[in-house]
Amino acid sequence: MPELPEVETTLRGLKPWLVGATITEVKVRQPALRWPVVDNLPDLLIGQVILCMGRRAKYLRLSLKNGSLLIHLGMSGSLRLLSANEPWRKHDHIEVVVHTGKRIRYHDPRRFGSWSWTFNEHHQLTNLGPEPLSTHFDGNHLYRLGRGRKLPVKNFIMSSEIVVGVGNIYAAESLFRAGIRPDRSAGRISLKRYIALSQHIKAVLRTAIEQGGTTLRDFVDSVGDPGYFKQQLKVYGRHGRPCTVCKAPLKLTRLGQRSTVFCNRCQT
Ligand SMILES: [Zn+2]
Known part of the structure; x- marks a missing residue:
């Protein structure tokens, strides 16, 4: 199961390629994750600039001007950075392409992960204790x-x-x-x-x-x-x-x- 270090490693690997980039394409092949992916996800994301990208607990958050996307890798999810349009593998469910041609592809055999969109605050992030690597934790x-x-x-x-x-x-x-x-x-x-x-x-x-x-x-x-x-x-x-x-x-x-x-x- 991806734990905090895997999520942090994923963040560090993707951030340089995604922050500041404009989303040009979004493909959702399988919306039935832990919670259904909203139908209009492509409309919400295409044309938007990724303003920042961070992690809270085991969630990855992509902040855009109009709201934010919260990704959880669940039991078996992973995000891969691709430089070209490679053939889709079994269990590849979602792809986001940015203007540079880089793309991230979400792979999740067990589909316990989630991609949730909100215009405000994500309810999943309330009532969480401090980050273990922060000074609030001792x-x-x-x-x-x-x-x-x-x-x-x-x-x-x-x-x-x-x-x-x-x-x-x-x-x-x-x-x-x-x-x-x-x-x-x-x-x-x-x-x-x-x-x-x-x-x-x-x-x-x-x-x-x-x-x-x-x-x-x-x-x-x-x-x-x-x-x-x-x-x-x-x-x-x-x-x-x-x-x-x-x-x-x-x-x-x-x-x-x-x-x-x-x-x-x-x-x-
Ligand atoms: Zn011993």
């Missing part, structure tokens, strides 16, 4: 919001109203690096440990962004390179294998329907 923030909370810390840091974009892989990896058991109650973690955890979350996400994300199978970044962060995972997907620190076999547990791997010795 150990104090986690400590303050964690007081009195019984839910496991892994579920806590994966809640989008607490902080956005900390997916399953990054939550497990940051908790291991901070030495915190994933099933410990959010309310029973000291400020000092939350400071360490917030720093590890930032470091893990930054490294993953630099390396283009983790999802080697589903994700291809905008220039076609797969993500390499996967090679640095210490716990995720390593159940039963030796801990990289103490060599004890890593344990598997389930928290909130998600499998979680951790070290019973190094994480307390």
Whole structure:
């Protein structure tokens, strides 16, 4: 599943080609995504200049003069930058062409992604916690919001109203690096440990962004390179294998329907 690093990598790959460009063509071959793509999307976009492009949580936002387009990659979506009109592949659903001839094509086998248009504010973006790489997110923030909370810390840091974009892989990896058991109650973690955890979350996400994300199978970044962060995972997907620190076999547990791997010795 594309996580924050993949979305950020996609943004960085596409932005230089799209910002300031005028949209000349829009083709929607399959409008049945998670929510139906509006029928008049081509009319709304053609002739418009892309004023800016950004990311909030796992959403990509293209701002135009008359409104904005919010793209979510869902479970299996990806955006590819093409220089010419290449043949459409199976599961290629939407294409946007700009005046320079560059085009982005949206590919999504499972169709859980979305392309939504609005003239005002996107309701999907309300009630979201801070961006993990911003200064609004730190150990104090986690400590303050964690007081009195019984839910496991892994579920806590994966809640989008607490902080956005900390997916399953990054939550497990940051908790291991901070030495915190994933099933410990959010309310029973000291400020000092939350400071360490917030720093590890930032470091893990930054490294993953630099390396283009983790999802080697589903994700291809905008220039076609797969993500390499996967090679640095210490716990995720390593159940039963030796801990990289103490060599004890890593344990598997389930928290909130998600499998979680951790070290019973190094994480307390
Ligand atoms: Zn260990």
